[in-house]
Amino acid sequence: xxxxxxxxxxxxxxxxxxxxxxxxxxxxxxxxxxxxxxxxxxxxxxxxxxxxxxxxxxxxxxxxxxxxxxxxxxxxxxxxxxxxxxxxxxxxxxxxxxxxxxxxxxxxxxxxxxxxxxxxxxxxxxxxxxxxxxxxxxxxxxxxxxxxxxxxxxxxxxxxxxxxxxxxxxxxxxxxxxxxxxxxxxxxxxxxxxxxxxxxxxxxxxxxxxxxxxxxxxxxxxxxxxxxxxxxxxxxxxxxxxxxxxxxxxxxxxxxxxxxxxxxxxxxxxxxxxxxxxxxxxxxxxxxxxxxxxxxxxxxxxxxxxxxxxxxxxxxxxxxxxxxxxxxxxxxxxxxxxxxxxxxxxxxxxxxxxxxxxxxxxxxxxxxxxxxxxxxxxxxxxxxxxxxxxxxxxxxxxxxxxxxxxxxxxxxxxxxxxxxxxxxxxxxxxxxxxxxxxxx
Ligand code: GAP
Numbered sequence: 325x326x327x328x329x330x331x332x333x334x335x336x337x338x339x340x341x342x343x344x345x346x347x348x349x350x351x352x353x354x355x356x357x358x359x360x361x362x363x364x365x366x367x368x369x370x371x372x373x374x375x376x377x378x379x380x381x382x383x384x385x386x387x388x389x390x391x392x393x394x395x396x397x398x399x400x401x402x403x404x405x406x407x408x409x410x411x412x413x414x415x416x417x418x419x420x421x422x423x424x425x426x427x428x429x430x431x432x433x434x435x436x437x438x439x440x441x442x443x444x445x446x447x448x449x450x451x452x453x454x455x456x457x458x459x460x461x462x463x464x465x466x467x468x469x470x471x472x473x474x475x476x477x478x479x480x481x482x483x484x485x486x487x488x489x490x491x492x493x494x495x496x497x498x499x500x501x502x503x504x505x506x507x508x509x510x511x512x513x514x515x516x517x518x519x520x521x522x523x524x525x526x527x528x529x530x531x532x533x534x535x536x537x538x539x540x541x542x543x544x545x546x547x548x549x550x551x552x553x554x555x556x557x558x559x560x561x562x563x564x565x566x567x568x569x570x571x572x573x574x575x576x577x578x579x580x581x582x583x584x585x586x587x588x589x590x591x592x593x594x595x596x597x598x599x600x601x602x603x604x605x606x607x608x609x610x611x612x613x614x615x616x617x618x619x620x621x622x623x624x625x626x627x628x629x630x631x632x633x634x635x636x637x638x639x640x641x642x643x644x645x646x647x648x649x650x651x652x653x654x655x656x657x658x659x660x661x662x663x664x665x666x667x668x669x670x671x672x673x674x675x676x677x678x679x680x681x682x683x684x685x686x687x688x689x690x691x692x693x694x695x696x697x698x699x700x701x702x703x704x705x706x707x708x709x710x711x712x713x714x715x716x717x718x719x720x721x722x723x724x725x726x727x728x729x730x731x732x733x734x735x736x737x738x739x740x741x742x743x744x745x746x747x748x749x750x751x752x753x754x755x756x757x758x759x760x761x762x763x764x
Contacts, residue, residue: 326580332639333509335650339710341365341639341660342510354506354514356632361710364660364691366517366631369638370496372657373519376544377494384492384521385485389473391498392454395464397472400604401597406567407468408445411504415439422504448501466500471626473497474522475597478609489611489622490525490533496631508581510632517631524611524622527595533625534571534592541588541627542575545634547758549655550641554578555587568596575629577637587637588629595621642711653734654711656757661693661712663750666703668719670696679718682728682743686716689747708733713757714750 336342341362345355358366378386398404410423416437423443431438449465467473474493481493499518506512525533538557546552560572569591577587598609598621610619638658644651656662663686667679676696686692693712695703700717707715715731721740722728728746731738741749 328580328640328643329509331650332636332643335643335652335709336362336509336639341710354503354512356510356513361660362635365638365654365658366635368658368660369631369634370517370519372548373544374494374496377492377519377521381492383487383490384494384523385481385487387474387477387481387493387495388497389470389477389495391467391500392452392464393467393472393476396604397476397601398449398465400600401472401475402567402600403449403465403468403472404447407449408447409504410443411446412443413441415441420504425505446504448503450500450502467498468501469499469628470495470497470518470520471522471593471628472597474520475601475609478524478598478601479607482611489613489620490523490529492521492523494519494521496520499630508579510636511579511581511585513632516633518628519631519634520628521626522593523625523627525625526620527623530592530594530623530625534573534590537625537627538573538575538590541590541629545575545587545637548638548658549653550577550637554637554641556584558584558586566591568593570594579637580640587633588627590625590627593624593626595623597624598622649705649708651708651733652711654713656713656754659711659713660691661707661710662690662714662754664693664695664703664707664712664715666700666715666717667696668700668717674723675718675720678722678743682716682718682746686747686750690750704731704736714753716746 339361340359343357343359344351345357346352374386378384411420412423413420414432414435414437416439417432417435419432419434421433427433449468451463451465453462454464455462474495481487496517496519498515500515503512503514506514523533523537542555542557545555554577556576558574558576560574565572571592573590574586575588575590576584579585602609610621612619638654639652642652642654644653665679665683665686667675669675683692683694693707695706697703704715713733717729717731719729722743726743727740728743729738729740730749
């Protein structure tokens with residue numbers, strides 16, 4: 325692991341962002357729990373995605389389908405047959421690896437040997453049973469993508485929402501993949517949340533919409549603080565595309581542990597899924613085009629990203645050091661706490677009371693932290709490390725003139741504002757932070 329990655333992982337554990345799953349029992353491979361600050365960050369990422377892709381658009385609606393679907397869904401979608409990775413076993417140490425991500429030398433990452441079994445295709449879906457009888461008929465899978473829940477609800481949404489092509493259905497939810505090789509912290513895990521959009525469009529417009537979504541999605545990361553030069557597009561070769569895609573482009577991030585690698589995938593799934601489910605279920609999944617007076621099966625453009633993988637990119641990109649001071653320069657819309665309130669001294673009831681009343685007031689509109697321990701400098705550093713953009717200090721002058729200081733995380737500059745204007749001032753700072761320059 326690189327130095328930067330080690331620091332981010334350690335910060336995540338130390339400050340309550342991410343804990344290893346089932347830690348008291350020695351952990352469970354590729355599974356992590358979100359701590360109190362991690363769940364705030366993750367919720368903020370999801371809220372920003374939902375706002376940008378559902379709330380701010382006229383033609384995209386949301387959905388929350390079940391994790392367990394009929395096993396026929398996975399037969400039809402091609403996942404039972406094709407959602408596999410090539411697995412090889414080291415004949416020396418008997419560790420198993422994904423053949424396609426072995427190091428260039430092809431030496432075993434565990435023992436250094438170079439004596440492998442022939443590859444066999446390993447299905448990544450977790451099998452389970454529905455009901456009390458464990459036989460073939462009750463078998464199904466934990467979903468490896470949320471997209472199928474959208475396809476099987478296609479007609480329900482068209483019939484109830486009167487959507488007009490092109491339109492999208494968005495979903496955020498858990499996905500499960502029994503990855504052969506996990507690693508690099510949140511990068512490749514076995515249980516993770518996904519943010520997926522299935523954008524249904526006219527086949528002739530699909531290529532145009534593909535280009536549109538590429539730019540939109542890259543801009544979303546930049547608008548939330550990721551450095552532009554740490555992101556790029558990479559077109560998939562014919563040999564690496566998923567079985568359902570006619571075109572795929574990854575938004576790649578320059579990860580400290582591996583260099584360029586997938587952050588988000590954008591695929592043209594054509595009419596593969598809707599046609600396959602229509603045929604297998606006998607229920608026609610098509611759209612009646614009023615203008616052309618005919619039924620069509622739309623094409624699907626799908627931007628899809630893992631919440632945890634996005635979180636890791638946001639954390640890595642935000643991590644800075646200034647001497648001994650660690651600063652997480654998270655975008656204010658993502659930071660677990662947006663404001664922290666400090667009474668200058670913890671043993672002065674007048675200060676505590678005034679600070680408490682400000683805290684209670686701001687809590688209605690912001691995510692607010694309270695800290696009255698130790699000296700102010702240490703409190704600032706502690707908030708810098710978890711990304712809190714603004715700290716408000718209530719001091720003796722506050723008791724006299726009803727003003728407080730706001731200290732900025734990135735510049736460390738302080739300004740004095742009237743308590744009655746504090747909410748508006750903070751709101752203004754938020755609006756200013758939303759005007760990041762985007763790509764064309
Ligand atoms: N429905 C499309 C789909 O599932 P994918 O490229 O396999 O496409 C989409 O996954 C995104 O989900 C990836 O770009 C990545 O952000 C995230 N992802 C995939 N596998 C993951 C894993 N094992 N751990 C964490 N995130 C993962």
